[in-house]
Each structure stands twice: as structure tokens, then as C-alpha cells.
Amino acid sequence: MTLTDTLQTSFKTVLSYRMRSLLIILAMALGVAAVVVLTALGDGARRYVINQFSSIGTNLLVVLPGRAETAGSFPGAVLGQTPRDLTLKDAQLLGRLPQVRRYAPLNVGAAELSAANRLREVTVLGSNANLIPIRHMKLAQGSFLAQGAEHSAHIVLGAKIASEFFPRSQAIGQRVRLGDSRFLVSGVLASQGESMGFNTDEIVIIPIDYAQTMFNTTSLFRILVEAKNHSEIESAKQAILASLRQSHDGEDDTTVITQDAILDTFDRILRALTLAVAGIAAISLIVAGILVMNVMLVAVSQRTAEIGLLKAIGATSTDIRRLFFAEAVWLSFAGAMLGFLLGQFGSLILRLAYPQLPAWAPVWASIAGIIVALVTGILASMLPASKAARLDAVQALSKK
Amino acid sequence: MIHLTAITRTFHMGDQAVYALNNINLHIASGEYVSIMGPSGSGKSTLLNIIGLLDKPDNGRYELDNRLIADLSETEQAQIRREKIGFVFQSFHLVPRLTAAENIELPLILSGMPSAQRQIHVNAALQAFELSPRAHHRPAELSGGQRQRVAIARATIMQPSVILADEPTGNLDHQIGAEVMLLLENLHRSGTTLIVVTHDRELGARAHRQIGMRDGKILTDQAHDTD
Numbered sequence A: 001m002t003l004t005d006t007l008q009t010s011f012k013t014v015l016s017y018r019m020r021s022l023l024i025i026l027a028m029a030l031g032v033a034a035v036v037v038l039t040a041l042g043d044g045a046r047r048y049v050i051n052q053f054s055s056i057g058t059n060l061l062v063v064l065p066g067r068a069e070t071a072g073s074f075p076g077a078v079l080g081q082t083p084r085d086l087t088l089k090d091a092q093l094l095g096r097l098p099q100v101r102r103y104a105p106l107n108v109g110a111a112e113l114s115a116a117n118r119l120r121e122v123t124v125l126g127s128n129a130n131l132i133p134i135r136h137m138k139l140a141q142g143s144f145l146a147q148g149a150e151h152s153a154h155i156v157l158g159a160k161i162a163s164e165f166f167p168r169s170q171a172i173g174q175r176v177r178l179g180d181s182r183f184l185v186s187g188v189l190a191s192q193g194e195s196m197g198f199n200t201d202e203i204v205i206i207p208i209d210y211a212q213t214m215f216n217t218t219s220l221f222r223i224l225v226e227a228k229n230h231s232e233i234e235s236a237k238q239a240i241l242a243s244l245r246q247s248h249d250g251e252d253d254t255t256v257i258t259q260d261a262i263l264d265t266f267d268r269i270l271r272a273l274t275l276a277v278a279g280i281a282a283i284s285l286i287v288a289g290i291l292v293m294n295v296m297l298v299a300v301s302q303r304t305a306e307i308g309l310l311k312a313i314g315a316t317s318t319d320i321r322r323l324f325f326a327e328a329v330w331l332s333f334a335g336a337m338l339g340f341l342l343g344q345f346g347s348l349i350l351r352l353a354y355p356q357l358p359a360w361a362p363v364w365a366s367i368a369g370i371i372v373a374l375v376t377g378i379l380a381s382m383l384p385a386s387k388a389a390r391l392d393a394v395q396a397l398s399k400k
Numbered sequence B: 001m002i003h004l005t006a007i008t009r010t011f012h013m014g015d016q017a018v019y020a021l022n023n024i025n026l027h028i029a030s031g032e033y034v035s036i037m038g039p040s041g042s043g044k045s046t047l048l049n050i051i052g053l054l055d056k057p058d059n060g061r062y063e064l065d066n067r068l069i070a071d072l073s074e075t076e077q078a079q080i081r082r083e084k085i086g087f088v089f090q091s092f093h094l095v096p097r098l099t100a101a102e103n104i105e106l107p108l109i110l111s112g113m114p115s116a117q118r119q120i121h122v123n124a125a126l127q128a129f130e131l132s133p134r135a136h137h138r139p140a141e142l143s144g145g146q147r148q149r150v151a152i153a154r155a156t157i158m159q160p161s162v163i164l165a166d167e168p169t170g171n172l173d174h175q176i177g178a179e180v181m182l183l184l185e186n187l188h189r190s191g192t193t194l195i196v197v198t199h200d201r202e203l204g205a206r207a208h209r210q211i212g213m214r215d216g217k218i219l220t221d222q223a224h225d226t227d
Helices: A003-016 A018-055 A088-095 A159-165 A208-214 A228-247 A259-302 A306-313 A319-351 A364-389 A391-397 B044-051 B076-085 B099-109 B115-128 B144-154 B173-187
Strands: A060-065 A101-114 A117-126 A140-141 A154-157 A173-177 A181-189 A202-208 A220-226 A254-260 B004-013 B015-028 B033-037 B058-066 B084-087 B162-166 B195-199 B209-214 B217-223
Touching: A003 A018, A003 A319, A018 A259, A018 A319, A018 A364, A060 A228, A088 A101, A088 A220, A088 A228, A101 A208, A117 A159, A117 A208, A154 A159, A154 A173, A159 A181, A159 A259, A173 B015, A181 A208, A181 B015, A181 B076, A202 A208, A208 A228, A220 A228, A228 A254, A254 A259, A254 B115, A259 A306, A259 A319, A306 A319, A306 A391, A319 A364, B004 B044, B015 B044, B015 B209, B015 B217, B033 B044, B044 B058, B044 B162, B044 B195, B076 B084, B076 B099, B084 B144, B099 B115, B099 B144, B115 B144, B144 B173, B162 B173, B173 B195
Parallel strands: A117 A202, A154 A181, B033 B195, B033 B209, B084 B162, B162 B195
Antiparallel strands: A060 A220, A060 A254, A101 A117, A101 A173, A101 A220, A140 A181, A154 A202, A173 A181, B004 B015, B004 B058, B209 B217
């Protein structure tokens, strides 16, 4: 019996037991679809987090005061205090390092903003002109601390704040009061929504020296540093630590977090999660495989007389084994394909329901899902197929 | 062509051994028309199954066309069943989900013949057995006589040298049964060896050689010319 004839004959058999075939294909398909959709969800979450992290800057390093090490030897570590603060002088020092393209010192606080008979509390960022490009923020209008205006009392409003205070008129050029000082609105941020739990639409930005005066501090909350390129991130980190150690009398009392390291960690965690979810979904494929075995065993006992007849008209055991085997392969194959399509469809629905979630199933997951479905189907059909092949012809024929 | 020497076949019912065939010696020449008769349990079906290579004797020699069957592999035996032997059963044994034409085609598929060639053979067989109008009907839509004609067409499509018929008219009424017998006898007339197992004396008497069996043994073996 030729391979084509075997495949054709078993395909016809699959078609003629329509209900049975449909159900088993559905079981297989749901297993594959589960793998595809769940990995799409896992990988979508991974990409969502990565996108969020990437959106806060490129080649970004964050310098913060204190040492995030429990094994530290300085007494302040235990109390959560730091012996030395980061200062503007430190920030300027970092700006001179060869690996650093630009830096932005950062102070954060809250103050009351009032203008045009309105009043509300806002989050205040104090920084320099580099903050906007480093943090990938965009100005809808105006500018922030443009060249030559570094020390002017200018303020940039978040999109929502601007529209709240000046719903009908142009915000730029207006005077506002923040805390006890008066500022001139020089720019309005473009609306970007929330990123990393921080809504840039509801902040205001003022020059760092005004912020330090307003909050009565000389220390910095953070220094944001952008490395010249991706390959220099690590060496920039070392250079920053070295230069701060030097200016802090040889004490290692600052921490540098690279965006890359955070990205890497999240990437690894979420990949592992996706893999785990795929593994759980694959269990349903094994169950589907056992269903295939069950269905094929029933088929063998249903078709015992037919198997006897095939032997009587000259089918070899191999022919019969292959016929049942091919039938299971068709069922698994159809199930895997249908499941793949169902899974892609499910991912599409996920993407439509949550547009910010890039729920695309990774290619490896789709391929693995299909292969596992085929392999379990094939393995599961071996026992029934060889059972059919071993049937005694005379006994098989006498069975109705 | 068929040489059986001291053939024994036992079945075990519980702890008791029952002889289905007890020391059978039989020679059937090419082109003979033989009927095997006897009450049920006499071993006539077992004898037919052994001749058709569906069953294996426990003891004894079986030579078919001068080849010792015991020496052949399973695949070679399947090939002999496919090419030299045609089976006709009492209960037809048609595959219910296949059409008449597809049932007839089965042995050709097993032999690996290309599809285009198969269609030529199948159409010729459908015509020869007056089944052309029913070619695309399933067995459930055919009458008993038509079903047995499909089964005979399937048994003869490979042009075997032996037709083995086990109660071929057992499920048919008298008139249809007679028609089926005529078909089988026509095959014999064109040179095929025909062996019919039956417990119907009238039917058995039509054969040129009649073998009577009882309790696994051949009691009578008589030939007469009625052609």
C-alpha cells in the first residue's frame, strides 16, 4: 500500500466519523490554543514592561544616594541614613565624564500651584534642561530653560495642569504662583499619560536651584545620566562610582542603577513566567493525546471485523498499523492547525481588548505547541495501531 | 495446487482441547469446483481459513502452488492472500462507510496500484457484475444480492486463482442465492478454482467434487461430472 493511498484512505475515515473526529480535533485544538494564547499573554506582559522601561529613557543610569547593600560596613546603612548626600557639585562632576552625554539632577516635592483664581497641589520636579530629552518627555508648546534662560524663574506645566488652569487661554506667558514664588509659564508638556506609575500630565517642572530653595535642601533626590551609547553603559557606571567615591572621601555611598540591568531582570523573570505558563498549557495537550489514544482504541474495537477483512484481502500488519497511525496523525494535525488559528484569533482579541498589551504569541511557542500536539497524538496512536495490527484475522472476521 | 498433509488444528475451550481439524489430508487441483459440507462445528470453516492463509495449522504441511506456506513470512502470506486468493463471506464483510466502488477498489489499493489504473479495473468489475448504477451507494443502501455481488467483485478484482466462499448464500433468499451461485460458477468456468463451504446439501451437490466433514475429519470425498 503506497503512502499516498494510506494517507488518503485514513483521511476518508476521519471524514466519515465526522462527530468523533470533530470532538477530538477540538480537544487537541483547545490545548494548542491554550499554549498560544497563554504565551501571547506572558510575552505581551514582558513586552509591555520592557516598553514602559524603554520609554523612560535610552542608555539611562540612575544615581541615588546610599548603598543598597545589607553587608555594608558604614553604620548609616543599618539606620537607612546616608552619611553624604548627592549634591549639585556631584552632578556637575558626572557631567564631565567622557562616557556621559548629558545629565539631569532631580529633586521632587509637592507644592501648591495657584493662578487665575484656581489652586491645587502638584508634584514638583526640579531639574535642568536635559531632563526633557533624557526622560523622553515632549513639550507640546514652548521651551524649558532654553539656552540663556537657565536661571530664570520659568515653569513647565503638565498637559492636564495646563488645561485645568488655563482651559480657554494660552498657558504660555502666564504667571503662576508655586508655593511662595512666582514663575513664568515657558512650556507645556505633551500629554503622555502614565508611565511607570508616574503621571507626567500632572507635574510641573522648575529649575533645580529654585526647587532646592523652595524645599530648603542642598541634596539631590536622584541624578539621571545618559551614557553616550549602549556599549558604554557599564564603563559609565564604573566611572560614576569611581568619581563619586573620590569626591566622597573614598566612601562607596552611592548606588548606580542601570536601566539595562532592570530591563534584563524583568526580561528574565517574565520569560520564565511565560515558559511556566506554556508548560501548564502543554499539560492539556498531553490530556488531548490520551483522548486520541482512547478514541483510537475504541476505533480499533469498533472496526475489528473490518480489520479482519483487510487482512483477508491481503493487507499486511504494517498496512493496518499505518492506517490507524495515519488516522491519528490526521486528527492531531487538524487539531494542531485549528488550535494554532484559534490561538492567533484569541491573541488578536486580547490585543483588541487591551491595546497597550502587545499580546503576540512568540514563534517558539506556536511551533512548540504544534509539535507537542503532533508528537503526543502520534505516541498515543502507537498502542492502538499495533493492537489493530496484531488482531487475529479469523477472530476479527467472526466479530460483527 | 493445494496440498494438505496431516493437518491438525486444535482450539482450547477452557482446559479441554477440541480438534477442529484432525489429521486432514487433501489435494485440490487447479480449476476444480469443490464443496465442503458438514454440520456446524465439523471444522469446514477452519479448513477454509487454513487454505486461505487466515489461520495456521498446529501440525502438518500445507503447500500452495508448490510453496510450503509455513516457510513464508507474514508479508509474503499477505501477498498470496492479495494476489491468489479471493474470499467471499456469508455476511459479505463490506466496509460500511465506503461506497460499492470503493469496497471493490480495496484490494487494488493494498496492492499499490496507481489510482488511474484502479478506476479502469473497478469500472470493468462494476459492469461485469451489473453494479454500475449502484457504484456510489453505500452497503446499507444495497440489497443482499447486490452486497454479495460487490463482495464477489472485490474477491475477483485481483484475478485470483482460488475463490474461497464460506456460506456465500447463507444470508440470501433462495432465488438470489441461486443467482450468486451462478456468478461463482461462471468464475469457475473461466478457470478459477472454486471452493464452497456450505451446510446446504442442494447447494453442495452442484459442485463437481463434494467433501463431507464431521468432527474435524473428512468422511466422504466423491467426484462426479455434472457439467
